[in-house]
Amino acid sequence: MNAEIICIGTELLLGNIVNTDATDVAQTLSEMGISVYRYTAVGDNPERLAEVVQAAARRADLLITTGGLGPTLDDLSKQTVAAAFGKKLVRHPECEADIRTYFERLHRPMTPNNLLQAMLPEGCTVLKNDWGTAPGCVFDAEGVKVIMLPGPPRECRAMLRYRVAPYLKGLSGQTIHSRYVHIFGMGESQVESLLHDLMEQSSNPTVAPYAKEGEVMLRITAAASSQAEAETMIEPVAAQIRTVLGPLIYTEEYDSLEQTCLNLLRQADKTLATAESCTGGYIAKRMTDLPGSSAVFVGGVVAYTVPVKEQLLGVPAGLIERCGVVSVEVAAAMAEGVRARLGSSFGIGVTGLAGPDGDGSNRPVGLVYVALSNGANTWVRAIQQTGERERVRYIAGHHAFDMLRRVLTGLPVEWQ
Amino acid sequence: MNAEIICIGTELLLGNIVNTDATDVAQTLSEMGISVYRYTAVGDNPERLAEVVQAAARRADLLITTGGLGPTLDDLSKQTVAAAFGKKLVRHPECEADIRTYFERLHRPMTPNNLLQAMLPEGCTVLKNDWGTAPGCVFDAEGVKVIMLPGPPRECRAMLRYRVAPYLKGLSGQTIHSRYVHIFGMGESQVESLLHDLMEQSSNPTVAPYAKEGEVMLRITAAASSQAEAETMIEPVAAQIRTVLGPLIYTEEYDSLEQTCLNLLRQADKTLATAESCTGGYIAKRMTDLPGSSAVFVGGVVAYTVPVKEQLLGVPAGLIERCGVVSVEVAAAMAEGVRARLGSSFGIGVTGLAGPDGDGSNRPVGLVYVALSNGANTWVRAIQQTGERERVRYIAGHHAFDMLRRVLTGLPVEWQ
Numbered sequence: 001m002n003a004e005i006i007c008i009g010t011e012l013l014l015g016n017i018v019n020t021d022a023t024d025v026a027q028t029l030s031e032m033g034i035s036v037y038r039y040t041a042v043g044d045n046p047e048r049l050a051e052v053v054q055a056a057a058r059r060a061d062l063l064i065t066t067g068g069l070g071p072t073l074d075d076l077s078k079q080t081v082a083a084a085f086g087k088k089l090v091r092h093p094e095c096e097a098d099i100r101t102y103f104e105r106l107h108r109p110m111t112p113n114n115l116l117q118a119m120l121p122e123g124c125t126v127l128k129n130d131w132g133t134a135p136g137c138v139f140d141a142e143g144v145k146v147i148m149l150p151g152p153p154r155e156c157r158a159m160l161r162y163r164v165a166p167y168l169k170g171l172s173g174q175t176i177h178s179r180y181v182h183i184f185g186m187g188e189s190q191v192e193s194l195l196h197d198l199m200e201q202s203s204n205p206t207v208a209p210y211a212k213e214g215e216v217m218l219r220i221t222a223a224a225s226s227q228a229e230a231e232t233m234i235e236p237v238a239a240q241i242r243t244v245l246g247p248l249i250y251t252e253e254y255d256s257l258e259q260t261c262l263n264l265l266r267q268a269d270k271t272l273a274t275a276e277s278c279t280g281g282y283i284a285k286r287m288t289d290l291p292g293s294s295a296v297f298v299g300g301v302v303a304y305t306v307p308v309k310e311q312l313l314g315v316p317a318g319l320i321e322r323c324g325v326v327s328v329e330v331a332a333a334m335a336e337g338v339r340a341r342l343g344s345s346f347g348i349g350v351t352g353l354a355g356p357d358g359d360g361s362n363r364p365v366g367l368v369y370v371a372l373s374n375g376a377n378t379w380v381r382a383i384q385q386t387g388e389r390e391r392v393r394y395i396a397g398h399h400a401f402d403m404l405r406r407v408l409t410g411l412p413v414e415w416q
Numbered sequence: 417m418n419a420e421i422i423c424i425g426t427e428l429l430l431g432n433i434v435n436t437d438a439t440d441v442a443q444t445l446s447e448m449g450i451s452v453y454r455y456t457a458v459g460d461n462p463e464r465l466a467e468v469v470q471a472a473a474r475r476a477d478l479l480i481t482t483g484g485l486g487p488t489l490d491d492l493s494k495q496t497v498a499a500a501f502g503k504k505l506v507r508h509p510e511c512e513a514d515i516r517t518y519f520e521r522l523h524r525p526m527t528p529n530n531l532l533q534a535m536l537p538e539g540c541t542v543l544k545n546d547w548g549t550a551p552g553c554v555f556d557a558e559g560v561k562v563i564m565l566p567g568p569p570r571e572c573r574a575m576l577r578y579r580v581a582p583y584l585k586g587l588s589g590q591t592i593h594s595r596y597v598h599i600f601g602m603g604e605s606q607v608e609s610l611l612h613d614l615m616e617q618s619s620n621p622t623v624a625p626y627a628k629e630g631e632v633m634l635r636i637t638a639a640a641s642s643q644a645e646a647e648t649m650i651e652p653v654a655a656q657i658r659t660v661l662g663p664l665i666y667t668e669e670y671d672s673l674e675q676t677c678l679n680l681l682r683q684a685d686k687t688l689a690t691a692e693s694c695t696g697g698y699i700a701k702r703m704t705d706l707p708g709s710s711a712v713f714v715g716g717v718v719a720y721t722v723p724v725k726e727q728l729l730g731v732p733a734g735l736i737e738r739c740g741v742v743s744v745e746v747a748a749a750m751a752e753g754v755r756a757r758l759g760s761s762f763g764i765g766v767t768g769l770a771g772p773d774g775d776g777s778n779r780p781v782g783l784v785y786v787a788l789s790n791g792a793n794t795w796v797r798a799i800q801q802t803g804e805r806e807r808v809r810y811i812a813g814h815h816a817f818d819m820l821r822r823v824l825t826g827l828p829v830e831w832q
Contacts, residue, residue, distance in 0.1 A: 010624070011624075011626050012438075012439075012442070012455075013442055013446075013451075013452040013453070013454070013455065014442060014443070014446045014452075014635075015438075015439045015440065015441070015442030015443025015444070015445075015446055016443070016626050016633075016635070017439070017626070017628070018434055018435070018436055018439045019434070019435050019438060019439065020434055022428075022431075022435060022457065023428075023431045023433070023434045023435065024431065025431070026428070026429055026430060026431030027430070027431025027432070028431070029431075030429075030430045030431055036429040036430075037429070037458070037459065037461075037464055038429070038456055038457060038458045038459075038464065038468065039428075039429065039456070039457045040454055040455070040456050040457075041438065041454060041455045041456075042453070042454045043453065043454075045453075048453055048454065052454065070604070070605075070627075071604075071605045071608070106802070108603065108606075109606060111605050111606060111608075111609040112609075113605060113608065113609060114605055131802070131803065133605075152627065153629075154629075154803055154804065154807055187524060188486070188487075189486075189487045189527050189529060189530050189549075190524070190525060190527060192487070192527075192529065193527035193528075193529060208426070208427075210427050210432050210433065211486075211568065212433070213569075213570070217432075219430075219432070274697075274718070276697075278704075279701075279704075280700050280701055280703070280704025280705075280709070280713075281690075281692075281697030281698070281699070281700030281701040281704060281716060281718065282697070282701045282704070283697070284696050284697030284700075284701075284718040285695075285696055285697040285698045285700075285701040287696070288694075288695075288696025288697060288698070288718070288720065288809075289696075289805070289806065289809075291771070291772050291773065291805060293696070293720075294720055294721075297696075297720050298720055298721050298724060299717065299718045299719050299720040299721060299724040299728075300697060300717070300718040300720075301715065301716070301717055301718070301728070302690070302697065302700040302704070302715045302716040302717070302718070303715050304704065304709075304710055304713050304714055304715040304716075305710075305714050305715060307758075307759070308714060308715040308758055311757075312715075312717070312728060312757075312758075341727075341728075342723075342724060342728075343723070355707070356707050357707065386522070386547070387547065387570055388570065389705070389707060390705065391570060393704075393705075
């Protein structure tokens with residue numbers, strides 16, 4: 001079975017929003033072993049939309065559309081998609097009732113155009129939307145299955161998980177299963193150079209590299225009759241990769257670096273506190289993005305000024321004047337200070353120049369000191385990054401988490 | 417002039433990465449008045465890629481590709497695109513030199529496959545990449561302009577700004593200019609209902625709504641011979657919208673809510689500190705995302721446990737026991753406490769249940785109290801959100817910033 005995704009909305013073509021729907025649909029289909037050969041974004045223009053839909057229907061067995069189900073004037077797309085398959089829109093009274101209930105529950109006024117969302121193609125199966133007002137639907141036409149989903153990312157994601165995935169299970173025969181080997185501390189081309197033969201010779205399982213911001217992910221994918229069989233095929237390949245990359249691999253689960261740290265802290269029954277200057281709460285934010293982080297994360301201090309560093313973190317008066325705010329010594333004092341004051345097992349301290357401007361000293365923009373303290377020891381890494389503020393801050397967080405997971409797994413903190 | 421964007425990479429079709437390149441290219445083109453009628457994502461499959469490129473070349477005057485320039489084995493796409501226009505790849509010695517310099521500067525080992533990136537279509541103009549190793553290029557073929565850009569988002573974005581935009585200026589005749597009216601506190605369909613006539617009758621300028629997470633943006637776009645003329649056409653429409661939506665409009669610049677707060681704080685010469693429980697540093701992170709935030713942002717405390725709230729924020733002992741951690745009283749005490757301890761003009765305090773799990777009390781998941789204190793007064797909003805942890809945390813931040821900008825502009829903090 002092969003699928004195409006069509007994302008509808010002029011705002012996509014104007015670059016006003018990022019197309020996370022396409023990614024979410026693609027991921028869902030990929031996990032079910034359904035191949036996606038292309039996806040297309042098209043505006044709220046009936047003629048061009050019809051053209052895209054008709055061309056995709058000639059190539060694919062399954063068509064998933066996102067967007068164009070909303071109540072605004074520029075969302076005329078539902079009609080166009082239905083018409084491309086010779087279908088009319090008809091009123092679905094049960095959807096009307098759901099829409100009314102949704103607004104009552106949120107105590108929000110409902111406007112008449114909200115009820116337009118209850119108009120769906122004749123003969124379709126309604127996909128109930130418990131996360132917004134526009135229901136989705138599935139219908140069969142001319143040998144193609146068409147699934148229409150709402151555009152707002154949160155709704156689209158929930159519909160995929162609770163409506164589309166259950167529906168598609170059973171339609172797909174073979175299991176395609178992947179393992180993700182996550183690597184921090186080496187660039188994509190160097191990883192590929194080390195694993196060149198393995199990757200070039202791979203067929204089933206295949207090995208493919210993906211560069212993510214600041215890290216590399218290797219995806220090992222096997223096609224088999226069951227997940228267990230796929231896992232058996234994947235393991236020897238993973239073992240070969242481990243031999244080459246060893247301590248650079250931080251997990252083989254589908255987990256982020258911070259999730260890996262959370263898991264390790266839980267297992268070790270340890271806690272963490274953060275003291276952030278240039279990262280400004282980003283590391284605490286990443287840790288608290290994770291459900292269950294309250295079990296290991298005590299809290300943190302965002303110390304954006306010298307008095308806050310001294311007063312809340314106990315950085316000794318004079319140290320900043322002597323060594324500079326951006327220094328090994330201050331990073332270490334911040335890590336130790338927050339650990340001691342908040343009573344956690346580990347403390348992270350970060351100070352640096354995220355840019356775009358420097359601090360008037362001769363320290364280069366992009367220089368960040370990341371410190372980790374466990375009371376007995378304090379380690380500091382000096383990192384020099386190129387690129388934008390967001391990237392400098394993000395990568396600094398990566399280093400903090402990498403140092404933590406190394407200490408928690410008994411690896412040396414030195415990374416190069 | 418009309419353009420199509422082709423994003424190349426199997427990782428897009430597997431849903432491993434979000435296609436921010438398409439958004440960035442679309443935004444750049446839109447700002448230059450170049451229409452984008454569709455964009456397509458396709459994998460590293462020569463046959464399907466050739467098909468997509470040829471079809472797009474028949475429809476568009478300008479083709480921009482992203483991705484497929486990298487050094488890994490699965491990036492064979494450059495050849496395919498060149499071949500679709502009857503071009504061979506040839507070695508560009510000046511690119512080779514740039515690639516060598518790049519690795520030397522970062523003190524990273526260069527591998528032979530990195531040099532493959534110096535192979536570009538014959539007769540092309542090279543677009544130098546100062547942010548990575550793969551150069552881009554422009555060439556003309558069969559009446560179509562083709563621009564090839566690297567896939568990594570950071571590189572693509574920089575190339576658009578510093579290479580593509582300057583090149584495209586001059587190719588486009590008419591100026592298309594937009595103003596963005598940002599609204600917080602009302603849903604998209606309600607906004608559209610209030611402005612129905614204005615939007616339906618609009619032609620030049622046009623008015624179109626965009627729902628963003630937790631807010632609505634109205635884009636007023638005029639086509640004219642100059643930006644000044646476009647602005648003159650836009651202003652009366654903006655004035656009409658102001659009459660209807662008044663205090664819900666937080667800015668008419670292309671600024672976020674937090675950037676608006678930063679600007680207002682600077683103008684008023686005031687400072688801010690944050691005390692966050694459930695948002696876990698997210699509000700501080702959003703404030704410090706902004707260059708120049710150190711002029712107004714003092715710092716913050718992420719108080720994820722009761723002792724941290726009492727010790728670092730001075731929340732009175734017994735208050736939490738009496739009122740519960742998630743309460744109006746604790747939010748207010750956090751805002752007041754952080755303001756007093758960090759010596760800022762304003763303090764923000766946030767406590768709530770971000771989910772997915774509750775806290776064992778009868779308080780519902782998604783309930784958040786957001787407090788703002790200026791010493792003389794403390795205001796608290798109770799917000800009940802549906803949806804995921806990320807959304808609950810994000811919207812709580814929106815409310816904190818909305819309260820702050822209302823106080824700073826002399827508006828009532830009450831929002832409904």
